[in-house]
Amino acid sequence: LKCRAEPARPATGAAGSPRSHGALGPQVAGMRLPAVLAASAPAAAWAAANVETGLLVGDWSAWLGQSFYHASVPPLLLATVFLAYLAKPSTTKELPDGFARFEFVFLSVWTVCVAADWLQGPFVYALYEDYGFNRREIAELFVAGFGSSMVFGCIVGTFADKFGRKLSCIVYCVLYIVSCMTKHFKQYWILMFGRMVGGIATSLLFSCFECWMVSEHLYRHRFSGGLLDYMFGLMFTVMYLVAIASGLVGQAVADAAEFKPIAEGSMIHVGGKCGPFDLAIVCLSLGLILISVLFQENFGQRTEETAEPGDGTPPRFGDARPSLTDNIADSVRWMMLDRRILLLGIVVSTFEGSMYAFVFNWTPALSSDIVEPPHGVIFSLFMMACMCGASASTLLGAMAPAARLMATFAAGFAAFALCAYAAAGEDHLRTSFAAFLLFEFCVGVYFPSVGVLKSDIVPEQVRGTIYNLYRVPLNAIVIGVLLSHASLVGCFQLSAVFMLAALGCVIRIALTSCTDACAVDKLGKLGFGKADKGVASYETFADGGAEDKTVGAAGRRRSVNDAANAEV
Numbered sequence: 001l002k003c004r005a006e007p008a009r010p011a012t013g014a015a016g017s018p019r020s021h022g023a024l025g026p027q028v029a030g031m032r033l034p035a036v037l038a039a040s041a042p043a044a045a046w047a048a049a050n051v052e053t054g055l056l057v058g059d060w061s062a063w064l065g066q067s068f069y070h071a072s073v074p075p076l077l078l079a080t081v082f083l084a085y086l087a088k089p090s091t092t093k094e095l096p097d098g099f100a101r102f103e104f105v106f107l108s109v110w111t112v113c114v115a116a117d118w119l120q121g122p123f124v125y126a127l128y129e130d131y132g133f134n135r136r137e138i139a140e141l142f143v144a145g146f147g148s149s150m151v152f153g154c155i156v157g158t159f160a161d162k163f164g165r166k167l168s169c170i171v172y173c174v175l176y177i178v179s180c181m182t183k184h185f186k187q188y189w190i191l192m193f194g195r196m197v198g199g200i201a202t203s204l205l206f207s208c209f210e211c212w213m214v215s216e217h218l219y220r221h222r223f224s225g226g227l228l229d230y231m232f233g234l235m236f237t238v239m240y241l242v243a244i245a246s247g248l249v250g251q252a253v254a255d256a257a258e259f260k261p262i263a264e265g266s267m268i269h270v271g272g273k274c275g276p277f278d279l280a281i282v283c284l285s286l287g288l289i290l291i292s293v294l295f296q297e298n299f300g301q302r303t304e305e306t307a308e309p310g311d312g313t314p315p316r317f318g319d320a321r322p323s324l325t326d327n328i329a330d331s332v333r334w335m336m337l338d339r340r341i342l343l344l345g346i347v348v349s350t351f352e353g354s355m356y357a358f359v360f361n362w363t364p365a366l367s368s369d370i371v372e373p374p375h376g377v378i379f380s381l382f383m384m385a386c387m388c389g390a391s392a393s394t395l396l397g398a399m400a401p402a403a404r405l406m407a408t409f410a411a412g413f414a415a416f417a418l419c420a421y422a423a424a425g426e427d428h429l430r431t432s433f434a435a436f437l438l439f440e441f442c443v444g445v446y447f448p449s450v451g452v453l454k455s456d457i458v459p460e461q462v463r464g465t466i467y468n469l470y471r472v473p474l475n476a477i478v479i480g481v482l483l484s485h486a487s488l489v490g491c492f493q494l495s496a497v498f499m500l501a502a503l504g505c506v507i508r509i510a511l512t513s514c515t516d517a518c519a520v521d522k523l524g525k526l527g528f529g530k531a532d533k534g535v536a537s538y539e540t541f542a543d544g545g546a547e548d549k550t551v552g553a554a555g556r557r558r559s560v561n562d563a564a565n566a567e568v
Helices: 024-029 033-039 041-064 073-086 099-130 135-163 165-182 188-220 226-256 272-294 324-337 339-365 375-395 401-424 429-457 460-483 488-511 516-525 531-545 553-567
Strands: none
Touching (some): 099 135, 099 165, 099 272, 099 375, 135 339, 165 188, 324 339, 339 375, 401 429
16 A cells, blocks of 8 residues: 555566566566556556565665664674574573472563563663753763662662562562653653662662572472572573563653643653563563562571471571571571672672663763664664673683673673773774663673672672662762763773683682581681581582582582571
8 A cells, every 4th residue: 555656676586687577577577566456466466565575675675775784783693693592591401390480480580570670771861861961960860770779779678588489579660660750851850760660670679580480490309509600690590581572662652642741841751661561561561460469488597496407307487587687687697607708799780880870871972973873773782782692601601700791790890991982083983882782782791691600609688788779889889980071081091900800709709618617617717516417408408409419619519608607
């Protein structure tokens, strides 16, 4: 119908020459579509099929030709699919009973809940720009989100450990729904409130869901430690697939309706870049229902009453839970006990602090009067690079997580150095974009690698608290960078320095040896009591509850952690 008044074009073969259809081809070539339809039914079918094919090819060609961002989608998508196929999560171990259901429960909830976050990411800065706020005001709004995450981070983690990870996941959905609703208001303080609520929700998303999964995997179901790496692979594969789709879907939703106030002079706006936030509300509502129905509550606690030395029984959940202050105090004592926990906090803070500063800076860095940036498409490309990194991390699974992180931080330093060079010049959009893709590749390698490292090092009973304690210096770094109102060049140079700091810390973690004997000695000095008895009880529990005997160093480290856990 769109081409009713258009002359039908002759179909061409692979070499571009007209296909041979007898007398029909030349007849169709010079006729309008209505005349062809009147000529004969076969002619109509042939013409309609070829015109529609031409339309589809033409539409895609026009879409890909809009900018070099659009043209980058096919090759990067092919690379992403190829690497994802090579690195698709798999395990040679026989899956125990109940694992398939556990896998389905967690991934179904994780998919919709993380989609809500990814839908918002590309459009926050751009939406504030559409409302007319300047860079300084936008920086203040971003600071509100990171500041609330920093202030409430300790409370959020302790809340999850004390009152339950399932409840914390439900609170995440509720808070993020409220945050998304505020995006419809062109009012600075309402948006400020939304950013503060969203900061708390972000802390919950990237700590409580992982804590719930690790605790359920290792303690309630007593699946082997070897399958935990497999679960992390599934978790991050799903996350990046959702992120890629969210960027493209979000761009389509943002382009579908005009951005405007609901009435002349109204502060409430709809359409445009508000659309992805509305779709996020739908995902969060679905996630809220799924969590309520599918998740079981866990607190991740082991106590002397529930895990007697040598009995080999799994821990019960929610017994003799410590107070909020006790949980924080225990977390600090663990950092004193095991230097690797503190070093890991520096690694998380510096790398992820640079990552969140990048979230603020990539939009202005790619702003151009010549090439208007399609934020959703660019975000999808970033997520493709991330997924390539996650796939590379899986393919390098034989390499120790610390070794993978060393290479990642070195590449991250190179990426930010290139970003600083490009930001200092003019007409370096392609260079900046290439450097951003390299950094996003590093992000993809980082998360599954550091996830395994954290599961090995951080004790279970204070896992949520320590994960959120890590976010305090992380958010302090981001707030400091944003409030300094540094130039793009300065921000990228500082991020390069942070990459070097993370590299130094992860090297020290790899060189630090915390043996069982060393840990027992430290436990005694810190007043934890009969630590050797706790170590023996955990080894009995681990061997009795897991058929996989190849946990190795990771299992020994967790035995040290739970030794003190039982005594605390």
